[in-house]
Amino acid sequence: MEEIDFKQLIEECIEVTKGHLGKSWKAFKPYAEHELKKFAESAEFLAKLRAKGKITDDELQERLEFQKQAFKSVLLTIEGIGLITAQNVTNAILDIVGKAVKAALGTVL
Amino acid sequence: MNQHHLLVRQIKSNVRQFAIFLPLFVLLTFNSCTVTYITGYDEMIDETTTEMLHDFNMFFIKLQRAIKSKDGGEDQKIAHFQGYYDELEVDLLVLETRAAYMGKKSSQAKGQVEILKQSLHQFKADHTEGFPDDDDDIKTDKRNGINSCFNSIIMLQKQLKDTGKAN
Numbered sequence: 001m002e003e004i005d006f007k008q009l010i011e012e013c014i015e016v017t018k019g020h021l022g023k024s025w026k027a028f029k030p031y032a033e034h035e036l037k038k039f040a041e042s043a044e045f046l047a048k049l050r051a052k053g054k055i056t057d058d059e060l061q062e063r064l065e066f067q068k069q070a071f072k073s074v075l076l077t078i079e080g081i082g083l084i085t086a087q088n089v090t091n092a093i094l095d096i097v098g099k100a101v102k103a104a105l106g107t108v109l
Numbered sequence: 110m111n112q113h114h115l116l117v118r119q120i121k122s123n124v125r126q127f128a129i130f131l132p133l134f135v136l137l138t139f140n141s142c143t144v145t146y147i148t149g150y151d152e153m154i155d156e157t158t159t160e161m162l163h164d165f166n167m168f169f170i171k172l173q174r175a176i177k178s179k180d181g182g183e184d185q186k187i188a189h190f191q192g193y194y195d196e197l198e199v200d201l202l203v204l205e206t207r208a209a210y211m212g213k214k215s216s217q218a219k220g221q222v223e224i225l226k227q228s229l230h231q232f233k234a235d236h237t238e239g240f241p242d243d244d245d246d247i248k249t250d251k252r253n254g255i256n257s258c259f260n261s262i263i264m265l266q267k268q269l270k271d272t273g274k275a276n
Contacts (some may be wrong), residue, residue, distance in 0.1 A: 031264055035257055042250035054246050063250055066231065070254035073224040073261040080217040080265045083147040090144045098142060 010040045021078070027085065028078055035074045042067050149218030150269035153207050154262065158225075161200050162259040166252075168193045173247040176240050187236045194233060201226050218265060225258040 013036045018025045021032075046063055049055045055063070168190065175185035187194070208215075208222040232251055240248070 035260075038253045038257060042253045045249050049246050052245060054243065066228065067250060067254050069224060070228060070257040073221045073258045076217040076220050076224075077261040077265040077268075080147055080149070081268050083217075084268055087144060087146045090146075094142050094144070 006040050006044045009043070010037055013040065021082075024082055024085065027081060032074075032078065035071070039067060039071055145214060147214055147217065147269070148212055149215035150266055151207050151211065151218070154204055154218070154222070155266040155270065157200055157203050157207075158259055158262045158266070161197070162256070162263065164193065164196065164200075165255060165259065169248075169252050172236075172240075173252075176243055176247050179242050182239060182241050185240050185242075187233075187239075190236070197229060197233075201229065218262070218269075221258070221262045221265065225255075225262065228255050228258050 014033060017028075017032055017036065021028060025032075043064070046055070046060055050057070050060045172185060172190065175189070178184060204222045205226065208219045211219055232255065235251075
């Protein structure tokens, strides 16, 4: 079995995630990097077990599916934080506009 | 003629009222104009998940030690961990119940609770089947995966709690 360069794998995963998240990447960086690292570590752990013949191909597949399922939860967090960010921006804009309207109406808060 | 005058006065009065209330209406509109794309903070979910994370890792340390010890697979049998699994079912019930009360804009938090439940039940099913003694296969991948589920819930709850300021 060919050795997998897991450092390289993590780097590639980070680059792909960065590309998808665009400008939001900075907000997610520490969390996403930590989770991607753990995901890659698990894949490395399973690859070693398979190489040693401790698990079968079917078990490898099943255990990788388990990792994928867990990663979905991570993606839900990232999606949620993205929505929170959009919500904050929209509300900040509405607040500015609201204050301007109030000022124009000559109302003291 | 009198009726006509009365009607005109009534209309003028209505226009004046409208003119008075229009700015008030605009003001109230902007005061209450806060958009919500996502909800889902629940103190009980936040606290319960944090406790579950601790309990799970305590359980896992003991399980890994049992898997490593060479005793014919005896000490890692699920029967020795039934106390943990009973507590786990109670905690999962709490999370599920709280998630059920969440609104439509909480699909992320609800989805995370569902994934956590599925992952833990799958692990329990594996444990029921039995884990053989092994120095290498101490189920580190499963521990990482389940920890990711716990941490993702805690992380999102934290962001939702902190007035939604994600950056």
